[in-house]
Amino acid sequence: xxxxxxxxxxxxxxxxxxxxxxxxxxxxxxxxxxxxxxxxxxxxxxxxxxxxxxxxxxxxxxxxxxxxxxxxxxxxxxxxxxxxxxxxxxxxxxxxxxxxxxxxxxxxxxxxxxxxxxxxxxxxxxxxxxxxxxxxxxxxxxxxxxxxxxxxxxxxxxxxxxxxxxxxxxxxxxxxxxxxxxxxxxxxxxxxxxxx
Amino acid sequence: xxxxxxxxxxxxxxxxxxxxxxxxxxxxxxxxxxxxxxxxxxxxxxxxxxxxxxxxxxxxxxxxxxxxxxxxxxxxxxxxxxxxxxxxxxxxxxxxxxxxxxxxxxxxxxxxxxxxxxxxxxxxxxxxxxxxxxxxxxxxxxxxxxxxxxxxxxxxxxxxxxxxxxxxxxxxxxxxxxxxxxxxxxxxxxxxxxxxxxxxxxxxxxxxxxxxxxxxxxxxxxxxxxxxxxxxxxxxxxxxxxxxxxxxxxxxxxxxxxxxxxxxxxxxxxxxxxxxxxxxxxxxxxxxxxxxxxxxxxxxxxxxxxxxxxxxxxxxxxxxxxx
Numbered sequence: 001x002x003x004x005x006x007x008x009x010x011x012x013x014x015x016x017x018x019x020x021x022x023x024x025x026x027x028x029x030x031x032x033x034x035x036x037x038x039x040x041x042x043x044x045x046x047x048x049x050x051x052x053x054x055x056x057x058x059x060x061x062x063x064x065x066x067x068x069x070x071x072x073x074x075x076x077x078x079x080x081x082x083x084x085x086x087x088x089x090x091x092x093x094x095x096x097x098x099x100x101x102x103x104x105x106x107x108x109x110x111x112x113x114x115x116x117x118x119x120x121x122x123x124x125x126x127x128x129x130x131x132x133x134x135x136x137x138x139x140x141x142x143x144x145x146x147x148x149x150x151x152x153x154x155x156x157x158x159x160x161x162x163x164x165x166x167x168x169x170x171x172x173x174x175x176x177x178x179x180x181x182x183x184x185x186x187x188x189x190x191x192x193x194x195x196x
Numbered sequence: 197x198x199x200x201x202x203x204x205x206x207x208x209x210x211x212x213x214x215x216x217x218x219x220x221x222x223x224x225x226x227x228x229x230x231x232x233x234x235x236x237x238x239x240x241x242x243x244x245x246x247x248x249x250x251x252x253x254x255x256x257x258x259x260x261x262x263x264x265x266x267x268x269x270x271x272x273x274x275x276x277x278x279x280x281x282x283x284x285x286x287x288x289x290x291x292x293x294x295x296x297x298x299x300x301x302x303x304x305x306x307x308x309x310x311x312x313x314x315x316x317x318x319x320x321x322x323x324x325x326x327x328x329x330x331x332x333x334x335x336x337x338x339x340x341x342x343x344x345x346x347x348x349x350x351x352x353x354x355x356x357x358x359x360x361x362x363x364x365x366x367x368x369x370x371x372x373x374x375x376x377x378x379x380x381x382x383x384x385x386x387x388x389x390x391x392x393x394x395x396x397x398x399x400x401x402x403x404x405x406x407x408x409x410x411x412x413x414x415x416x417x418x419x420x421x422x423x424x425x426x427x428x429x430x431x432x433x434x435x436x437x438x439x440x441x442x443x444x445x446x447x448x449x450x451x452x453x454x455x456x457x458x459x460x461x462x463x464x465x466x467x468x469x470x471x472x473x474x475x476x477x478x479x480x481x482x483x484x485x486x487x488x489x490x491x492x493x494x495x496x497x498x499x500x501x502x503x504x505x506x507x508x509x510x511x512x513x514x515x516x517x518x519x
Contacts (some may be wrong), residue, residue, distance in 0.1 A: 047472075054468040061461035065454045072450010079443025083436045090432035093360070097425040118439075123401040130393045150468065154475070161479055168486045172493055179500055186504050193511055 021181035028174035036167035043160035050153035057146035064139035071132040078125035085118035246502050253498065257491045264484040268477055275473040282466035285459045292456035295334025298341050304328055335452035338445045345442035350376075352435030359428035368406060375403035 092111030096104045305328040312321035354369045379399030386392040 051472065054465070054472075058461050058465040058468070061464060062458060065457035065461060068457055069450055069454030072447055072453065076443040076445075076447030076450065079446055080440045081443075083438075083440030083443060086432055086436035086439055090429050090436055093356075093425055093429035093432055097429065119401075119404045122404050126397040126400055130397050133393055147464075154471075158475070161482070165482060165486060168490070172489065175493060175497065179497055182504060183500060186507050190507060190511060 021178060025174045025178035025181075028177075029171050032167045032171035032174065036164045036171070039160045039164035039167060043157045043164065046153045046157035046160060050150045050157060053146045053150035053153060057143050057150060060139050060143035060146060064136050064143070067132055067136050067139060071129060071136075074128055074132075075125055078121045078128075082118040082121045082125075085114045085121065089114035089118070242505050243502070246498055246505065250495070250498050253491055253494050257488070260484065260487045260491075264480050264487075267480050271473050271477045271480070275470055275477075278466045278469040278473065282463050282470065285463035285466060289456050289459035289463060292335055292452045292459060295336040296331070297336050298344065301328070301332040301334075301337050305332065333448075335449060335456070338448040338452065342442050342445035342449050345438045345445060349435045349438035349442060352431045352438060356428045356431035356435060359424045359431060372403040372406045375399045375406065379403065 089111040092107045092114060096107035096111065099107055305325075308324040308328055309321065312318070312324055354373070357369050357372070376399070379396040379402075381396075382388055382392050382399065383396030388395050
């Protein structure tokens with residue numbers, strides 16, 4: 001608001017007399033204001049990028065937690081299933097202990113099939129683990145990358161903020177310059193009139 | 197100065213009292229013109245304008261300060277909330293990664309139960325069972341239980357294979373153990389680069405297949421002794437129970453790990469928010485500082501303008517009095 005007020009004053013001065021000092025000050029103020037607006041926009045953009053990247057980093061970490069939970073659940077359930085197959089196989093082994101001949105062989109074969117079910121579950125679980133391990137590594141990489149991007153964007157936002165502050169100083173210097181010139185002008189006029 | 201202040205207050209009061217037409221209202225044709233006349237301002241009018249601007253500066257400065265103060269207070273509150281959230285998340289993470297081990301928990305459970313039973317304190321027994329049971333629900337307990345159950349299952353599988361495979365048993369168990377250990381080592385050390393996981397899994401599956409093959413091979417072979425078969429059956433049943441327990445412990449352990457990771461994500465998110473709010477607070481202070489400097493400049497410019505106006509009035513009057 002202050003700068004705007006003073007810019008209007010400078011504009012009036014420029015319109016009234018075409019003063020060179022006012023023109024220089026006005027150009028400096030306008031340029032400074034434009035640059036500051038741009039820096040502010042850059043700051044806001046970088047800030048929102050940083051926020052977005054930080055959210056994605058946290059999302060990737062949550063995804064890893066979800067993957068870990070899924071892996072634990074699948075492994076646990078498959079282990080329990082494997083235990084059930086082994087129990088069925090053990091039952092066949094017990095029953096085959098009292099059987100002779102073809103009946104005993106059939107029970108042993110049935111037990112072996114149950115065991116194969118357990119082995120199949122174990123193998124599937126291992127393969128699933130390998131895929132889940134890969135997914136968790138990917139989650140780690142995504143989280144790290146997004147975290148670094150968020151840090152970079154935060155630094156860029158800080159730089160833009162600093163640049164905008166510097167432009168504010170430049171605008172203040174321009175208006176001070178104009179005020180000094182005005183002061184000098186009044187003093188000079190007073191001296192001329194005094195001499196006359 | 198008093199005159200200037202009074203003039204400023206007067207102008208401000210006038211501005212507040214001026215009725216503002218509602219949006220979209222059409223003024224009548226004979227409405228008085230509210231725009232100032234285009235005649236050059238007199239020195240008195242310029243003084244009034246400067247005083248008004250001076251008052252505006254004061255009001256604007258106070259408004260800026262109030263806005264910054266409100267924003268800083270809001271930021272502080274949110275930062276406090278985020279810090280609290282971060283602390284809770286770190287506590288949760290710590291709870292989900294530590295705890296007492298299996299033997300410590302079971303030891304306490306057995307000791308308390310035994311003491312209560314011996315001293316016939318049945319009322320305390322129930323509460324002790326409940327307290328010790330909830331103390332057992334920690335990640336270290338489930339992790340220890342999972343590892344222990346897996347070891348029991350592996351030993352039981354080896355015994356069952358030895359019993360059912362007869363003379364071939366020790367050889368098969370040795371090969372299976374070697375394959376399993378190699379698979380575990382390859383997966384842990386990643387010595388084969390990106391192929392480590394695949395090769396490790398392959399070795400473990402091969403170990404399971406060898407064990408299974410030995411068991412299946414005996415199915416068609418001559419019947420072994422009833423004692424050996426019964427022993428094999430007992431070992432298999434033990435292995436089955438241990439595998440099931442390991443599965444249940446794995447689910448619990450995985451849930452704790454996942455919750456710890458979730459808590460870590462929450463803590464990270466809260467920390468990021470806290471940092472962002474701190475930076476925003478710093479920016480608000482920077483902006484306020486710049487606004488204060490601008491207000492000072494503007495006030496200085498206004499006082500310069502007032503002085504210049506006075507000098508110009510005197511200069512304008514001087515030639516006339518001289519003439």
